[in-house]
Every structure is written in structure tokens, then in C-alpha cells.
Amino acid sequence: MAELGGGGDGDGDKPLRKIAQSFKELAAAAGDDSRAAAVEVAPFSHACSLVSPLFGCLGIAFKFAEMDYVAKVHDLADASKSIVTLQALLDHDIEMNSIRKAGSHSRNLLRVKRGLDMVRVLFEQILVSEGNSLRDPASKAYAQVFAPHHGWAIRTAVAAGMYALPTKAQLLKKLNEDENSAKTHMRDYVVASEPVILYINRLFLSRELGIDW
Numbered sequence: 001m002a003e004l005g006g007g008g009d010g011d012g013d014k015p016l017r018k019i020a021q022s023f024k025e026l027a028a029a030a031g032d033d034s035r036a037a038a039v040e041v042a043p044f045s046h047a048c049s050l051v052s053p054l055f056g057c058l059g060i061a062f063k064f065a066e067m068d069y070v071a072k073v074h075d076l077a078d079a080s081k082s083i084v085t086l087q088a089l090l091d092h093d094i095e096m097n098s099i100r101k102a103g104s105h106s107r108n109l110l111r112v113k114r115g116l117d118m119v120r121v122l123f124e125q126i127l128v129s130e131g132n133s134l135r136d137p138a139s140k141a142y143a144q145v146f147a148p149h150h151g152w153a154i155r156t157a158v159a160a161g162m163y164a165l166p167t168k169a170q171l172l173k174k175l176n177e178d179e180n181s182a183k184t185h186m187r188d189y190v191v192a193s194e195p196v197i198l199y200i201n202r203l204f205l206s207r208e209l210g211i212d213w
Contacts, residue, residue, distance in 0.1 A: 019051055041089055042080040048116065059165055114149070135165055
């Protein structure tokens, strides 16, 4: 994947800023506790697409996640052409009796949600970690979010790939951020993504679909 940094300082070169802003907007919709709360598929899939380059920046350890995440975000973007809200997306799959089928929009939404959660935990860990290594933050994020859903082979490959992670300084350079600006945007994403993730969980749990599949 091409490096993201360099070439001016507009929003186009600041993926973290764009991610944080997009998720603040989603959080405003998801954070409404009324039953009228609705997150639309199009802005959701767009915000998720902005997160995709982060997986590429983490190198081979998260290559599997990048490929899986990108494909599923693309599916949700396609779905947004005919389905307006995330609620309607789940209800459509329920009606078609295809919720748990491979490739269903609902299954893909659940996988994308895990990707967002992994990035949330990664940023949380980076914010509290000392030093220049990403191995501990990335290992904790993987163990908390992805590992329970992966078999031995993938867990072993990821563990080996952790030794090839970029340093924190290298990651920030790829993202065209200094440490202070990166911390601000990471913190904003952590705060804004949580209500979005909880909202998606509620969509599944309120329909008695579960979230661990």
C-alpha cells in the first residue's frame, strides 16, 4: 500500500482527522437513545472506508484484517444503494432468512464492527503506552477483539507478524501526523466510535441475533 504521508497538509493527507470527524457525525446519530435513532448505511460505510488504510499501515500482522475489512466495507457501500439504514439492512436479511449466511450484509456488518472495535482498542492502548513500540498495543487489541474468533493458524501468523509492525514514529509519519495531533484524533475516534459500536451491538441483540458469530 502506498504511503499516506507527504504532499501538503490538507484533509486529504490527514486520514486520522477525517476518521475522527466522520465518526463524530455517526456518533451523533447513534447516540440518540430514542427509538428514532438511525444510522444510515451510506455515511457509515464511507466512514468505515476511511479506516481501511490504518490496517495497511500496520503491515503483515494485520494483512488478513485489511483484506477482510476492505471487502466487507465495499459490500456495505454497495448495499447502501438500495438500503437506507443499518436497521433496515438487518431486517432485510431477517426477511430473506440470510442473516448468518456467508456474505450476507448483516454478517459483513458484524465483521466491520469488529474492525472498528480493534482500532478503538489499539488507539486506547497507544494513548496510554510509553515508548516507540506498537507491539504491546497491537497485541492487546488483537487479543481482545479478533483472537476469540480466530483459529490457531491465524493467531500464530498474527503473533509472528507482530515483530514486523512499524514503530509508533513510523506509523505517525505514514499518517502525516505529529504525536500531539495524532493523540487528539485518536482520542476523538475512541470517544466517537464507542456509541457507534454499542449501537450496532444493540441492533443485533435487540433482534436476539447475538454478536459472537
